[in-house]
Amino acid sequence: MRVLFLALGSNRRAAVIAESRAVVAAGGRPTVLVAQLSRWADEQFAPGVEVVPLTRYRRHWPLAIEHLLLFRGPRFVVRCLAGSGAVSVYNRVIADPVRRWLFRPVYGRVWPDGIHRQLDTFMAEYGWCDAIVVADARSFPAGRRVVERLAATGRAPRVAFRIEQLLVSS
Amino acid sequence: MTTDVAVVTPWYPSAQMPFRGAFVRAMVEATAPGTVYHTEVWGGSLSSEMDAEVSGAYRALLPYANVSSRTVAGAELVYVPVPMPRGRPFAEQAERSAGALAAALGGAPIPASVVHAHVGLLGGVPALRRKRADARLFVTEHATFLDRMLAEPDGHAGYAEVLAACEAFFVVGDPVRDQLADAFPRFAHKLRLIPNPIDFDTARSTPVTALRRWLFVGGLIERKGVRWLLEAFAICRRDDPALTLTLFGEGELRPDLEKRAAELGVAEVVTFVGAVPPARALRLMRRYDLLVHPSRYETFGVVVVEAVAAGMPVIVTRCGGPEQTLAGYESDAGELIEVEEGAGAIVAGYRRLRDRFPGGIDLEVARRALGERFGYQAVARMHHDAWFEEGHARPVPGARQ
Numbered sequence: 354m355r356v357l358f359l360a361l362g363s364n365r366r367a368a369v370i371a372e373s374r375a376v377v378a379a380g381g382r383p384t385v386l387v388a389q390l391s392r393w394a395d396e397q398f399a400p401g402v403e404v405v406p407l408t409r410y411r412r413h414w415p416l417a418i419e420h421l422l423l424f425r426g427p428r429f430v431v432r433c434l435a436g437s438g439a440v441s442v443y444n445r446v447i448a449d450p451v452r453r454w455l456f457r458p459v460y461g462r463v464w465p466d467g468i469h470r471q472l473d474t475f476m477a478e479y480g481w482c483d484a485i486v487v488a489d490a491r492s493f494p495a496g497r498r499v500v501e502r503l504a505a506t507g508r509a510p511r512v513a514f515r516i517e518q519l520l521v522s523s
Numbered sequence: 524m525t526t527d528v529a530v531v532t533p534w535y536p537s538a539q540m541p542f543r544g545a546f547v548r549a550m551v552e553a554t555a556p557g558t559v560y561h562t563e564v565w566g567g568s569l570s571s572e573m574d575a576e577v578s579g580a581y582r583a584l585l586p587y588a589n590v591s592s593r594t595v596a597g598a599e600l601v602y603v604p605v606p607m608p609r610g611r612p613f614a615e616q617a618e619r620s621a622g623a624l625a626a627a628l629g630g631a632p633i634p635a636s637v638v639h640a641h642v643g644l645l646g647g648v649p650a651l652r653r654k655r656a657d658a659r660l661f662v663t664e665h666a667t668f669l670d671r672m673l674a675e676p677d678g679h680a681g682y683a684e685v686l687a688a689c690e691a692f693f694v695v696g697d698p699v700r701d702q703l704a705d706a707f708p709r710f711a712h713k714l715r716l717i718p719n720p721i722d723f724d725t726a727r728s729t730p731v732t733a734l735r736r737w738l739f740v741g742g743l744i745e746r747k748g749v750r751w752l753l754e755a756f757a758i759c760r761r762d763d764p765a766l767t768l769t770l771f772g773e774g775e776l777r778p779d780l781e782k783r784a785a786e787l788g789v790a791e792v793v794t795f796v797g798a799v800p801p802a803r804a805l806r807l808m809r810r811y812d813l814l815v816h817p818s819r820y821e822t823f824g825v826v827v828v829e830a831v832a833a834g835m836p837v838i839v840t841r842c843g844g845p846e847q848t849l850a851g852y853e854s855d856a857g858e859l860i861e862v863e864e865g866a867g868a869i870v871a872g873y874r875r876l877r878d879r880f881p882g883g884i885d886l887e888v889a890r891r892a893l894g895e896r897f898g899y900q901a902v903a904r905m906h907h908d909a910w911f912e913e914g915h916a917r918p919v920p921g922a923r924q
Contacts (some may be wrong), residue, residue: 362567368539375538453572487584490567490577490606497580500587512584514604515537517592 354381355482357499357510361407364492365393369488372516374399379520384482386475386495410474411469419456423448469498476502484511484519502506524636526557528910529635531640531650533620534665535561535600541800546665546695546719546825547641548595553720553899554906555596557635561629562620562649563602566609582626590627590765603627614677617648624649634656634679637910640685641665643692644672647685660685661873661909664703667746667822673706686710691909693717695823698843718848719825720902723894727834730886731812733798733865734836734877735765738811740804740826743774743795748817748840748862753780754808755869757787769811771799808833813876816921817869818842819862828897831856831893834886838872856890 360369376383384403487496513519534544594600605623632655640650646655672678694700704711741747760766782792816832816839824845836857839845860872
């Protein structure tokens with residue numbers, strides 16, 4: 354059984370570690386999709402668990418430019434001029450509002466699917482799975498995207514929020 | 524199994540939090556309800572737009588999802604995540620849990636004539652919102668943060684709504700009952716004491732012969748008084764270098780405690796085991812001689828009763844619950860001591876117990892008596908008597924006896 358864990362929020366790590374181990378123990382092949390590997394650096398996955406960071410896939414170019422111009426560059430300048438404490442103020446007062454109220458609405462209208470490009474590239478490479486486990490709150494939109502796209506091919510995977518729900522019924 | 528009974532709880536052991544709600548699972552094992560609805564808050568750093576997107580995606584996924592599995596006593600376990608931004612008020616958590624439960628049920632009510640909620644607000648509100656109009660509602664409160672919930676105006680109002688609707692509201696100790704009776708005097712008549720069920724089936728193979736292997740079980744947090752335990756242990760060990768101390772549990776104080784153990788020169792005989800699943804902790808308890816439980820406040824103090832069930836004497840503070848649970852058998856079970864900001868009470872309690880041990884203590888008498896109060900059969904009987912009293916009686920096969 355191929356099981357895809359969506360763990361993009363990275364805040365229910367203990368569950369993901371234990372449940373992916375349970376899939377291996379049951380003879381399955383688990384893949385854990387995470388936002389970035391650094392949040393998981395202290396965790397020990399069971400042998401046989403494949404961990405894939407979404408950062409492995411290239412962001413849509415407007416998002417990459419947004420990140421550079423709105424976050425990475427200004428943060429570096431703010432940190433040099435006013436110290437690291439000022440970075441969170443910059444994020445709250447300037448970067449986040451600009452992203453939320455200006456950039457993302459325009460971007461969403463021009464490229465409705467652009468925000469999903471990394472996930473779509475991953476899925477194109479990963480292929481079909483028997484089941485997905487949505488492991489944290491941030492992963493629900495990705496779960497919806499994956500299921501709806503696979504369902505459109507006539508082969509919707511099963512969905513669960515804890516692994517027992519799959520292992521009991523498999 | 525009593526298929527006509529459903530349990531709604533925000534706490535139940537899971538891979539993420541294996542210890543949270545172990546007492547709810549024990550209650551399920553004792554009473555064998557048909558279905559357990561576990562609504563668990565999944566907090567995240569979510570903006571309002573992201574929150575809306577997550578909620579929409581969650582509802583879109585539910586038709587594809589299998590939310591059902593099995594738990595103890597053959598009960599069905601329906602697991603319902605409740606995605607929401609972190610740090611929201613308790614009342615909002617409760618209402619969102621009700622909304623998530625409604626979505627998981629496809630808008631239908633809970634198909635049971637008895638609905639038993641755990642945790643007054645976080646379980647009570649979803650149970651109240653989703654029960655059938657003719658279903659009878661019962662609630663058990665365990666929360667140690669009741670004061671914070673009631674301090675929120677919406678939390679207070681939600682609590683009052685649950686109290687008004689339920690047939691009986693169970694609490695696991697007098698401190699919680701007093702707190703609720705003060706806050707809601709017009710519902711005081713609904714408040715009833717009920718213990719958490721404890722496993723008394725497994726006896727200790729060899730009795731305790733000396734009080735040398737100390738054990739602490741609980742979170743390494745200030746409320747548990749664990750700093751004073753370490754200080755007291757170091758003092759007592761000067762009298763008897765054979766003493767050891769083992770701590771089951773994790774918490775924010777662990778680095779400080781490890782450092783302090785080194786400063787006190789006892790690091791080699793103090794063992795920090797870390798988090799231990801409840802079932803394993805119960806088995807391991809039988810390897811130790813004395814449970815020391817210096818908590819500042821407990822609604823029940825389940826670990827104290829578990830220690831007696833494991834045939835181990837206890838030194839425990841009068842911190843609310845334990846003096847109720849041990850009532851009448853305090854000296855048979857060990858020593859009750861005062862809550863003090865210092866190590867003196869623990870040291871004195873240990874010395875008194877050591878000086879009279881094994882005389883003046885009768886663990887078997889205490890074990891038998893507590894078994895009649897808190898054993899699975901006793902607790903199951905209390906629940907069934909409440910659920911099916913006054914013309915609602917029905918046979919209850921399948922519960923663990």
